[in-house]
Each structure stands twice: as structure tokens, then as C-alpha cells.
Amino acid sequence: MDRLLQEIGIKGRTRDSSVMRALSSALTHPARIAESGFLNDDDPLKISARCIIEDFEAVTNGMSRPDPGDTVIIIDEESPLYPWRLLTEAVASFYEGNTKAMIDTVRQFPEKSAVANLRSTFEILAGKPLPVNEKNIFIEKIRVIHKELSLGLEILDEASSYPDLLRKEIGYYVREMSKENPEAGKRLYYWAMKVLSEEEPLSEKDEMPSVIQGAGEASRICALASIRYDPERALTAWLRSLHTVLEAEEISPAELSARLEIAEELLKKAEEENLLSADIITNIITYLNHSYPLIKNLLPAVPLPPLDTEGLQQWLTGTVKDRVSAAADRRPRRKIKRNVSTELFLFDEVS
Numbered sequence: 001m002d003r004l005l006q007e008i009g010i011k012g013r014t015r016d017s018s019v020m021r022a023l024s025s026a027l028t029h030p031a032r033i034a035e036s037g038f039l040n041d042d043d044p045l046k047i048s049a050r051c052i053i054e055d056f057e058a059v060t061n062g063m064s065r066p067d068p069g070d071t072v073i074i075i076d077e078e079s080p081l082y083p084w085r086l087l088t089e090a091v092a093s094f095y096e097g098n099t100k101a102m103i104d105t106v107r108q109f110p111e112k113s114a115v116a117n118l119r120s121t122f123e124i125l126a127g128k129p130l131p132v133n134e135k136n137i138f139i140e141k142i143r144v145i146h147k148e149l150s151l152g153l154e155i156l157d158e159a160s161s162y163p164d165l166l167r168k169e170i171g172y173y174v175r176e177m178s179k180e181n182p183e184a185g186k187r188l189y190y191w192a193m194k195v196l197s198e199e200e201p202l203s204e205k206d207e208m209p210s211v212i213q214g215a216g217e218a219s220r221i222c223a224l225a226s227i228r229y230d231p232e233r234a235l236t237a238w239l240r241s242l243h244t245v246l247e248a249e250e251i252s253p254a255e256l257s258a259r260l261e262i263a264e265e266l267l268k269k270a271e272e273e274n275l276l277s278a279d280i281i282t283n284i285i286t287y288l289n290h291s292y293p294l295i296k297n298l299l300p301a302v303p304l305p306p307l308d309t310e311g312l313q314q315w316l317t318g319t320v321k322d323r324v325s326a327a328a329d330r331r332p333r334r335k336i337k338r339n340v341s342t343e344l345f346l347f348d349e350v351s
Helices: 002-011 017-026 044-061 082-095 099-106 114-125 137-145 147-159 163-180 182-199 217-226 231-247 253-272 278-298 309-317
Strands: none
Touching (some): 002 017, 044 082, 044 253, 082 099, 082 114, 099 114, 147 163, 163 182, 217 231, 231 253, 231 278, 253 278
């Protein structure tokens, strides 16, 4: 990779097709190009790699996808980044529930590219059954090597009928699950928060940063779990998560803007369902004012947050939004759902 990138950097804007093909086969992640010291920052290949990374992050985080709007970004079939563009489109189709478009895109993965190794994964996501007698390696590892965790999943399944018991048990087992697989630990935590949110509103005490690694992840997951029934609590949890990543300096201006737009959507949803009490509005304004110095560091032109709901909507998005009123009975009723499976880490609702 370094030799190829060095050769490309030396030649400048002239791109040899044989070198591009070799780079396409050798590339294991677009960051190798985006962070390369052999290419100038204004190199079209480097700019295109950054665009691919931002686009993939937007798709997987549920944010609005960036509009390149730059004539120097060319990711056609001759580009070494083309397979990664196809991968992003396949993942986007999966999240949209468009299985046919996903498989059509996967079939275009170039044979010698790194993304070609993911074809079987997408086929399974599309519903292709596993071969007879094939075991799920991860499940077997959990159940055979870590018997305590296997038993814990059964305990949590039973505890899901008792909120206090679930709150008592979940922290320990999420930590244990995370030792085996951090993503599975987050999924288990999300499952528990979703179950609790169906029973009663989540509180700040349910956000356990000591259990979930990553700046603001516990608050973000609680926000996702609260959206359906308690968007006003989802919003305050979302703002707590935002402040945490701002403090940790783990957020870009583009991601900050996207998170603020999501906050506006939550604010609007809470207002439509008549859930914005004076205390909630005060909390929202307090959180935003607390984060404002950090926000201004990334977005210098942002003014102080206003004190009214409509002004907050405009402030969060930078655009004028029509206020929508709705009756209180539009708030959905809570429905208690139980998962009879003890394999609680295999649910499919994590964003």
C-alpha cells in the first residue's frame, strides 16, 4: 500500500490505470488513502476517500448522507474506492429494507477487492439459510466457553418481566458480554433499555457509562430506546450524549450538525405529542447552554440558544420549521413485548 501510494504521490495528478487496479486490490480500508502522508490534502483521491468514509458513517449512524457537490470527487469503476462505494450502497439498501437492491449491489463487488469477502454475509442478511449442521461460532463460544454468560442470558430473559430486577442484573452481564464482543454488549444493553422503556419512562439513572464504553454511548442508546414512548426523555438523553462527545473531542462539525438536526426532530416529536412541560424545556435549554461553548468551538457562527420552543427548532436546524400541534392522545400506548429466546444479543433493532 505505501509503495503504491508513494508512487501515486510522486506522479501527482497523473493516474496510471495499472497502479489504480493494484491499489484497488490492496486496499483494506479507505482510511489508508484518506490518512496517507504520500498524498496532498487536495488530492482528488484523498478527498474521495474522506467522502466515502463520511458517507459510510452517515449510513450506519442514521444521519443524513453527505452531498459531495465537488467535481474533484470521482468514484467510478476505475477508482480504487469504487468497491467501497458499492459497500456503502449495499449497507444503505439493507437499512432501508430493500433486499433486492442490496443483493444487486453486492453482485457488483469486484472479485479482487476486500469487500468481496463480505458477499456471504450479505447473502445471510438477505435470508439465505446456513448450510446444514453449520454452527454459529459466536453463539457456541458464548455457550460453551462462557457458561456463566449463557446462564446470565436466561436470567435476563426472566428478569425482563420485572423492571427492578432487570435494572439490578443488566450492568454485570453487559460488562461480561462486552468482553466477548463489544457490539454484542451494546445490543444487550439496548435490548434491556427497550424493555424498560415499554414499562415506564427511562431516567438518567438508567444511563450507565461505566457499563458501555465510548463517549456518550450509554446516553445515546437510552435515547434510541426512549424515542417511541418518551421523545422528550430521548431528547434530554441525546443532549447528554452530545455533551459527552463534545467534551471528549470525538465529534466533527458535520457530525455535530447532524446530531443537532436529530435533536430538532426529537424536540418536534415531543411537542407534537404535548410532552414538553416547563421542566423539560428548562432542562433542554440548560443542556444546550452548558454545551454551547463546545458547540461554538466547532461551529463558530452558531448564536446562543433561544429560550422558546419554536426558536430552538430553528436554532437546531438553521432553517424555519412550521410548528405542528397535536392532541395528547396521539402518544402511543405502551405494549409489553416479551422475547421468548434466551439469545437476547441477536435482536435486530439497534441503530
